[in-house]
Amino acid sequence: MPELPEVETLRRGLEKESVGRRILSVVIANPKVLKGQSEVEFRDRAVGKCIVGVSRRGKYLFLPLAVDSFSSPSFTLCLHLNMRGALRLKTDEEPLGRYGVLRLGLDEGKSLHFDDIWGWGECRIAVAGESLPELGEEPLGPSWDRREFARRLSTRRVAIKTVLLDQKIVAGVGNIYADEALFRAQLAPTRAAAALTESECERLAESIWQTLTEAVAQGGTRGDYVDLYGQVGSYIPQVYDREGAACPRCTAPLKKIKLGGRGTTFCPVCQN
Ligand SMILES: [Zn+2]
Known part of the structure; x- marks a missing residue:
């Protein structure tokens, strides 16, 4: 199961590869990862939006989404890999693999694949500012008390x-x-x-x-x-x-x- 260091490694990769990219398409192969959010709502909130940052809290990743790089975010893409989830950066031609549950097609010929053999991971889009999961202190954060x-x-x-x-x-x-x-x-x-x-x-x-x-x-x-x-x-x-x-x-x-x-x-x- 990915823990803080593995998720932080992903965060650093995402910061480099996805910030400033626009989401052009969404493919959902297993709606279970939306954790109750409708496919229509997920698509509506994602398509056309720009990824303007990547933060991590514990094992959660949060990607704020805005209409462009200069606007304040209207939504937050929340990701949790749970036991066996994985995020991979691919080219936009690559179809989802055998365990692929969700794919975000980005501009500049890239795509983000969420693979999850058990489908226990989470990928949903919350309204910016909506209360996020209750988590304890972040041990690598500046405010760890x-x-x-x-x-x-x-x-x-x-x-x-x-x-x-x-x-x-x-x-x-x-x-x-x-x-x-x-x-x-x-x-x-x-x-x-x-x-x-x-x-x-x-x-x-x-x-x-x-x-x-x-x-x-x-x-x-x-x-x-x-x-x-x-x-x-x-x-x-x-x-x-x-x-x-x-x-x-x-x-x-x-x-x-x-x-x-x-x-x-x-x-x-x-x-x-
Ligand atoms: Zn010993």
């Missing part, structure tokens, strides 16, 4: 790993980077969030920031996820999905357990 993060943790009695996956607490952290950040902070994923001390919360906040920043710099985690151009990322997790491998810090074998229904890998020796 570590004290507020610590305060939110102190109210939760469940395992810290489970709390990190709650998008209302930290937007954009999923299974990979939750395991990685906890390893970096040397905290056991099973600890109750509320039991963390102030300095542990501070260490965790710093670890989340460092882990995400490193992963963004490397274009996301190496795996089956690809960027706008079909390239894979180069971040290699230290513990995530490495059950039985030697801990990179103390060489003890890494252990995998289930927490809140999610596979969780950690070092039982140096994460306390």
